[in-house]
Amino acid sequence: SQELEQSPQSLIVQEGKNLTINCTSSKTLYGLYWYKQKYGEGLIFLMMLQKGGEEKSHEKITAKLDEKKQQSSLHITASQPSHAGIYLCGAVRTPSGSARQLTFGSGTQLTVLP
Amino acid sequence: KAGVTQTPRYLIKTRGQQVTLSCSPISGHRSVSWYQQTPGQGLQFLFEYFSETQRNKGNFPGRFSGRQFSNSRSEMNVSTLELGDSALYLCASSPGLAGGPGTDTQYFGPGTRLTVL
Numbered sequence: 001s002q003e004l005e006q007s008p009q010s011l012i013v014q015e016g017k018n019l020t021i022n023c024t025s026s027k028t029l030y031g032l033y034w035y036k037q038k039y040g041e042g043l044i045f046l047m048m049l050q051k052g053g054e055e056k057s058h059e060k061i062t063a064k065l066d067e068k069k070q071q072s073s074l075h076i077t078a079s080q081p082s083h084a085g086i087y088l089c090g091a092v093r094t095p096s097g098s099a100r101q102l103t104f105g106s107g108t109q110l111t112v113l114p
Numbered sequence: 115k116a117g118v119t120q121t122p123r124y125l126i127k128t129r130g131q132q133v134t135l136s137c138s139p140i141s142g143h144r145s146v147s148w149y150q151q152t153p154g155q156g157l158q159f160l161f162e163y164f165s166e167t168q169r170n171k172g173n174f175p176g177r178f179s180g181r182q183f184s185n186s187r188s189e190m191n192v193s194t195l196e197l198g199d200s201a202l203y204l205c206a207s208s209p210g211l212a213g214g215p216g217t218d219t220q221y222f223g224p225g226t227r228l229t230v231l
Binding site for chain 2: 033035040041042043044045048088090100101102103104105106107
């Protein structure tokens, strides 16, 4: 099984709808990164969560980290076509580890219909 | 600042050949990491270079190698190409700061799409 499970694998929503993507780890999380990728292109950094209970927001995207559950969620409010893409979570696996060696989930493909 | 650049963007090779991919990090960044992305295996860490030294290595065969130059630019090489090496190869740079998680965010380049025929 994957160390990092993302759900759902794909999501199709109507513009304006809210949505949530989850990332669950089978191992201890020492940091969790969220990236967005347009198909076949590089990853765009969204945000990083480090402490349990931490919540960060950027524009209409909010991410939370539940350390006990070893899970993170990414919530998009009032989705827009510009939010479409693949969302990837990346985990830091050691307490002294950095972001330079991340373990990634398989990604969630988001489609936003106008 | 200019972002991470990778050349070439697209490459077609045949089995048995070797290939070299190049990555120029963000100015001032000293760490460069390489990842392989395929539909089947997803995004997997290859190796990381810092100050011209390989600091971390993923679980890939010895056919995959890399190096970093004094200006932090990095190259990765794949020898004796196999069909399964077809992938998007992503380079990421970071300042290379010491410390715990959260101290050193990676910024990714656009990738090099390698097709092996």
